[in-house]
Amino acid sequence: MDDQNKNLILATALSFAVILGWFLIFPPEDPPITPEGDAVETAAGELSAPPPVVDGDPAAPSGDTPAPAQEAARLTIDTPKVAGSISLVGGRIDALKLKDYREDLDENSENVTLLSPVGGAGAYYALYGWTPAGDLAQEAVPGADTLWQVDGSSTLTPESPVTLRWDNGAGLVFHRELSIDEDYMFTVRQTVENQTEAAVRLAPYGLIARHGEPDVTGFFILHEGIVRQNDDELEEIDYDDMTDFGADPLWGSNADVVDVERNGWTGFTDKYWMTTLIPDPGTPFQSVARYVPGADVYQLWSRLPTVSVSPGATASSSSMLFAGAKEWETIKQYEDGLGISNFLDSIDWGWFFFLTKPIFRALHFLHGLIGNMGWSILALTLMIKAILFPLAYKSYVSMAKMKELQPEMEKLKERAGDDRQKLQQGMMELYKKEKVNPASGCLPILLQIPIFFSLYKVIFVTIELRHAPFFGPFRDLSAPDPTSLFNLFGLLPFDAPEPGSILALVFIGVLPLLLGISMWLQQKLNPTPTDPTQQMIFAWMPWVFMFMLGGFASGLVLYWITNNTITFTQQYIIMRSHGHKPDVFGNIKKSFQRKKPAVETGKAKKK
Numbered sequence: 299m300d301d302q303n304k305n306l307i308l309a310t311a312l313s314f315a316v317i318l319g320w321f322l323i324f325p326p327e328d329p330p331i332t333p334e335g336d337a338v339e340t341a342a343g344e345l346s347a348p349p350p351v352v353d354g355d356p357a358a359p360s361g362d363t364p365a366p367a368q369e370a371a372r373l374t375i376d377t378p379k380v381a382g383s384i385s386l387v388g389g390r391i392d393a394l395k396l397k398d399y400r401e402d403l404d405e406n407s408e409n410v411t412l413l414s415p416v417g418g419a420g421a422y423y424a425l426y427g428w429t430p431a432g433d434l435a436q437e438a439v440p441g442a443d444t445l446w447q448v449d450g451s452s453t454l455t456p457e458s459p460v461t462l463r464w465d466n467g468a469g470l471v472f473h474r475e476l477s478i479d480e481d482y483m484f485t486v487r488q489t490v491e492n493q494t495e496a497a498v499r500l501a502p503y504g505l506i507a508r509h510g511e512p513d514v515t516g517f518f519i520l521h522e523g524i525v526r527q528n529d530d531e532l533e534e535i536d537y538d539d540m541t542d543f544g545a546d547p548l549w550g551s552n553a554d555v556v557d558v559e560r561n562g563w564t565g566f567t568d569k570y571w572m573t574t575l576i577p578d579p580g581t582p583f584q585s586v587a588r589y590v591p592g593a594d595v596y597q598l599w600s601r602l603p604t605v606s607v608s609p610g611a612t613a614s615s616s617s618m619l620f621a622g623a624k625e626w627e628t629i630k631q632y633e634d635g636l637g638i639s640n641f642l643d644s645i646d647w648g649w650f651f652f653l654t655k656p657i658f659r660a661l662h663f664l665h666g667l668i669g670n671m672g673w674s675i676l677a678l679t680l681m682i683k684a685i686l687f688p689l690a691y692k693s694y695v696s697m698a699k700m701k702e703l704q705p706e707m708e709k710l711k712e713r714a715g716d717d718r719q720k721l722q723q724g725m726m727e728l729y730k731k732e733k734v735n736p737a738s739g740c741l742p743i744l745l746q747i748p749i750f751f752s753l754y755k756v757i758f759v760t761i762e763l764r765h766a767p768f769f770g771p772f773r774d775l776s777a778p779d780p781t782s783l784f785n786l787f788g789l790l791p792f793d794a795p796e797p798g799s800i801l802a803l804v805f806i807g808v809l810p811l812l813l814g815i816s817m818w819l820q821q822k823l824n825p826t827p828t829d830p831t832q833q834m835i836f837a838w839m840p841w842v843f844m845f846m847l848g849g850f851a852s853g854l855v856l857y858w859i860t861n862n863t864i865t866f867t868q869q870y871i872i873m874r875s876h877g878h879k880p881d882v883f884g885n886i887k888k889s890f891q892r893k894k895p896a897v898e899t900g901k902a903k904k905k
Contacts, residue, residue: 370445373460374453378480380622384454385415388442389462389474391484392416392423394621396571403765403773412571412621421509424573424619426474426486431499431604439500440464440472449473456480469494482622483632489614492607501604502615504575508566508596511537515569519755521646524587524598525572526564528556532643540589540596552589558582561639564598565620570761572644575600576618579637623761626662646759653752658760665762671775672768675853678753679860686745687868694872699734746861750854757853768856775853779807806848809855814844816862823869823880 372383375394382394394413401407414422428439440446446462454460459477466472471491478484488502514522514537524535535554546553558577564585565574577583577600586599600617607613620632624645633641647654660681664674683690706728714721728734757763763776771780817840847855873880 371448373448375478376453376455377478378456379482380412380478381409382413384460384476386446386448386462388425388427388444389440389446390415390423390425390442391476391619391621392421396623399570399623399761399764410571412573416509419510420512421507422512422573423507424484424575424621425505425507426488426503426617427505428472428488428490428500428502429601431501434498434500438466438468438470438498440466446474454478470498481625481628481631482620483636484619484621485616486619487614487616489612490607491612492609495609497606497608499604499606501601502617503599503601504577504617504619505600506566506573506575506598510594511596512568517758519648520569520759522568523566524564525567525574525644525646526556526585526587526598527562527640527643528558528585529560529562529639532640534646535587537596540587541591543587543589549586549588552591554587556585558585561637563638563641563644564600565644566596566598567624567644567646569759570624570764571622572620572624574620574644576620576638577602578616578618579639581617625761626658646755648752648755648759650748650752650755653748654755657749657752658756658762661756662762670768671763671766671853672772672856675775675857676860679857679864682749683861683864683868689745690865690868691872694869696734699732703728703732703734750858753857754851754854757851763851763853766853768852772852775856776851778849779809779852779855781807781809806844807852809852809859810844810848812859813847813855813862814840816859816866817843820862820866820869823866823873 370385370387372385372393375382375384375391379397380394381397382391384391385393392413392415395409395411397409399410401410412422413424414420416423425442427441427444430436430439444464446464449461449463451458451460454476456477456479459475462474462476464472469492471493473489473491475487475489476484477487486504490498490500492498512522521534521536523537524533524540526533526535533556540554541552543552543554545551546555549555559582561579562583562585563574563576564587565572567574575598582603584599584601586597586601588597588599589595590597602615602617605613605615618636622628626642626645629641629644632638657678661671661674661678664677664681665671668674668677707725710721710724710728714724757776765773766775767773768775773780821836821840847858870880
């Protein structure tokens with residue numbers, strides 16, 4: 299391997315190290331903590347009346363805001379995957395827990411809470427209703443404070459929907475039927491009966507409200523906030539961007555309005571959970587993202603087209619609400635079975651989606667066969683190395699030929715002396731004559747970088763890796779290595795130091811340690827570089843990476859160890875097959891030998 303080849307490898311590795319070091323030394327700032335009480339416990343923002351409609355278009359909302367939600371009877375939600383309740387005040391879906399997921403690995407830990415009612419910190423819920431149009435008064439339609447009556451069953455299960463009823467006392471009777479499947483999809487069917495002697499015009503809507511900015515992960519590779527599909531465009535909006543929205547002439551300040559013509563959906567997404575409004579596919583609607591600054595409330599609206607209901611007639615509108623975990627298989631079933639456009643893109647696949655999607659699908663498939671995510675990562679690594687083997691083979695063959703050309707290279711250097719141009723010309727002629735590409739050895743390394751980031755994205759973002767065990771102390775492959783010298787690598791019942799702390803850097807885990815050793819052994823396939831600077835950098839690089847990657851997800855470190863081990867084996871076998879026997883133990887021995895200072899050597903020669 300010539301100097302250019304070494305420099306290219308070195309530049310690639312150092313660039314990667316600088317990026318990792320930057321985010322280790324300057325981590326993202328923690329999100330601001332929203333104080334309890336005050337705006338969070340006020341219903342003003344979230345309960346501000348839906349905009350009235352004039353001639354079918356939403357007008358600016360009035361300044362009146364209903365009072366906070368009163369205590370009222372509730373309907374129970376009980377399915378195989380969720381449990382919660384619906385408040386009869388406004389008919390809000392505002393209490394929901396996920397049965398399959400706990401806050402942490404403790405068996406006694408609470409189930410994950412997704413939706414919460416008004417009155418406590420972090421209220422988060424869905425609300426449905428109608429906006430009036432024409433001469434219809436705001437009071438004629440149900441609002442956030444409307445007290446609904448139960449018509450039939452009082453428990454919502456996959457087998458038994460519930461129906462709410464409200465009579466406005468002026469000739470309009472409203473019904474709302476809610477049903478749910480065995481996963482996370484609600485179906486909301488709204489109906490209005492016109493018992494008056496005049497036609498009425500009104501528009502159905504769905505609303506998701508969130509009090510205060512939630513506690514987000516705050517990591518640059520993960521989007522948390524609004525995610526919505528506007529026909530053929532997927533849009534992602536952060537919470538802080540909502541506060542910078544401009545004024546809309548009809549919806550007021552801090553509002554972003556998009557007219558969706560055919561297919562779309564809009565929702566709030568967290569790292570693993572999501573709440574999304576989904577009009578029936580093919581239905582046009584108005585998607586509105588809105589921030590209420592006075593109450594610090596974030597709102598998402600899906601407002602459907604205005605309908606005209608003749609005297610004695612009935613009008614209905616149906617839409618869906620997804621509230622649950624972002625499970626790939628579940629979301630894919632909804633996308634395929636219900637025709638929800640690009641619903642799988644609600645999972646944050648990132649810029650390298652063309653790699654993250656197939657990598658996850660392969661990992662998901664392997665997990666279905668093996669049943670253990672750790673072994674599935676090992677199997678996935680073998681698959682990736684098998685796919686890249688033709689390129690790796692050419693690379694290792696080229697490296698072996700470069701080794702064979704070392705004597706010729708030394709002769710060229712002696713003949714060229716200090717003439718760099720003559721040396722470069724001679725080297726190019728030699729490469730052309732022997733049909734050797736000095737840069738081919740770098741191609742597998744360059745390909746490994748996007749694959750590494752894509753796999754990191756998969757492990758960090760997808761819920762299938764959350765709390766996924768491997769064996770022994772490795773109970774969560776999405777978390778850093780839980781072992782360390784502090785607990786004798788998991789043998790003692792002590793927790794490892796917190797990732798990112800000084801102690802965590804000192805008491806390194808077993809997986810980062812194996813990573814450093816595997817990188818170090820891989821280097822020993824080749825002699826130590828003669829250049830002192832390169833020699834120092836190559837000597838420190840495995841151990842720098844060991845400490846830097848120690849705080850990464852243990853599943854990612856497991857992949858890197860496996861990748862290094864396979865690469866070492868492939869390179870060793872291919873170099874042997876081309877007549878070059880790597881002296882691994884000899885190179886290790888030489889790296890530990892101290893060189894005598896040049897001054898001392900010169901004195902010895904004089905004597």
